[in-house]
Amino acid sequence: MRTIAEYKPLAGQQFAVLVVGVGQVGSCWLDQFAPTLPPTARVHSTHNSSTPLTTGTIEQLNDKGQTLLVLDLTASEKVSRCYPEWIRAGANIISANKYAGAADTAFYQEVQQALQENNRQWLYRATVGAGVPIPQLVRECTANNDPVLRVEGNFSGSLTWIFQQYRPGDKLSEWLRKASEAGITEPDPRTDLGGMDVAKKLLIVAREAGWDFDLAEADIQNLVLASSLDEELDAAFDDWRQANYPDATQFCYIGRLVADGQHGVKASAALEPVSADSPYAGLAPDRAYFQVWTADHPAGTITVEGPGAGLEATAGAVHKDILEAIAR
Numbered sequence: 001m002r003t004i005a006e007y008k009p010l011a012g013q014q015f016a017v018l019v020v021g022v023g024q025v026g027s028c029w030l031d032q033f034a035p036t037l038p039p040t041a042r043v044h045s046t047h048n049s050s051t052p053l054t055t056g057t058i059e060q061l062n063d064k065g066q067t068l069l070v071l072d073l074t075a076s077e078k079v080s081r082c083y084p085e086w087i088r089a090g091a092n093i094i095s096a097n098k099y100a101g102a103a104d105t106a107f108y109q110e111v112q113q114a115l116q117e118n119n120r121q122w123l124y125r126a127t128v129g130a131g132v133p134i135p136q137l138v139r140e141c142t143a144n145n146d147p148v149l150r151v152e153g154n155f156s157g158s159l160t161w162i163f164q165q166y167r168p169g170d171k172l173s174e175w176l177r178k179a180s181e182a183g184i185t186e187p188d189p190r191t192d193l194g195g196m197d198v199a200k201k202l203l204i205v206a207r208e209a210g211w212d213f214d215l216a217e218a219d220i221q222n223l224v225l226a227s228s229l230d231e232e233l234d235a236a237f238d239d240w241r242q243a244n245y246p247d248a249t250q251f252c253y254i255g256r257l258v259a260d261g262q263h264g265v266k267a268s269a270a271l272e273p274v275s276a277d278s279p280y281a282g283l284a285p286d287r288a289y290f291q292v293w294t295a296d297h298p299a300g301t302i303t304v305e306g307p308g309a310g311l312e313a314t315a316g317a318v319h320k321d322i323l324e325a326i327a328r
């Protein structure tokens with residue numbers, strides 16, 4: 001963790017942190033990271049569904065001259081839709097919630113416009129890769145005139161955790177339950193298993209490269225193969241495995257963005273068999289591995305590996321955003 005001494009806010013500047021969503025990530029941040037906030041920052045308030053954050057609260061604090069950091073640690077689309085109003089009222093936003101980053105183009109642009117017009121920041125390092133700075137890498141290559149051609153990686157922390165441990169013959173439903181208990185799935189694990197969580201991450205990264213696409217057009221494999229996530233899922237998944245990859249011993253859910261001259265980008269994700277020489281074969285269940293191909297590196301890829309799942313890695317990413325916002 002970086003030390004607070006590295007950060008030099010403007011003289012007298014006070015940062016009020018408003019935490020929206022005190023679930024698994026929010027509690028982890030409050031317990032482990034909030035105590036290390038710089039002396040110029042303090043947690044002003046915490047909010048959940050029954051005590052939502054209001055725009056009035058933001059306006060009042062802004063009027064008092066406080067610099068506001070609103071942490072969106074929910075999985076709520078409703079909360080994400082408040083961003084433009086909150087930004088106009090004076091808030092800077094830090095998100096673990098992926099809804100705004102992967103929203104329809106019109107809403108995404110509305111958020112960007114509100115940020116520009118009000119000179120506010122929106123940071124979202126925790127939304128992709130947990131502790132692996134993949135959006136930042138793509139943004140930096142793009143900004144430095146080294147266009148990104150392709151990005152590939154195990155974008156799902158929960159599906160990686162599951163499939164790095166699952167072996168044919170296991171019950172998929174058991175691994176899913178354990179992942180949910182470990183706090184690494186979405187509040188509704190169907191979001192992970194169905195691939196929609198990965199689709200959102202692909203869109204967030206694509207936007208860093210200057211691409212955009214409609215989530216509905218992404219080619220995403222849905223592993224919600226049964227209406228209930230119990231023995232019914234196990235039977236359906238075994239049928240799929242036997243029909244497609246009867247000899248595979250290991251799988252990984254891999255996401256891809258590939259530049260496509262005509263259409264901008266093609267986004268896809270699928271569960272694929274992993275051979276012994278694949279970089280995914282020996283990956284620990286909580287690690288992420290990404291490869292980026294750029295114009296300057298068309299053959300040799302840039303590779304990044306790091307902690308890609310878990311509450312501490314995610315809350316740590318939120319904390320890095322807070323320190324970055326304070327330092328700017």
Ligand SMILES: NC(=O)C1=CN([C@@H]2O[C@H](COP(=O)(O)OP(=O)(O)OC[C@H]3O[C@@H](n4cnc5c(N)ncnc54)[C@H](OP(=O)(O)O)[C@@H]3O)[C@@H](O)[C@H]2O)C=CC1
Nearest residue numbers: 021022023024025048049073074075076096097184187314
């Ligand atoms: N778990 C992980 O490893 C990772 C999670 N994330 C992201 O972090 C976010 C949070 O995940 P997690 O902590 O696991 O989720 P939880 O379900 O544990 O917590 C969500 C929290 O959001 C609150 N909430 C829901 N709606 C509102 C609202 N309208 N106003 C205020 N609070 C609200 C809930 O309150 P209540 O209980 O009252 O409804 C709850 O406290 C998600 O977007 C997830 O994608 C990102 C990376 C990794």
Ligand SMILES: N[C@@H](CC=O)C(=O)O
Nearest residue numbers: 156157158184185186
């Ligand atoms: N559901 C997510 C958790 C964080 O984004 C994942 O599986 O990666």
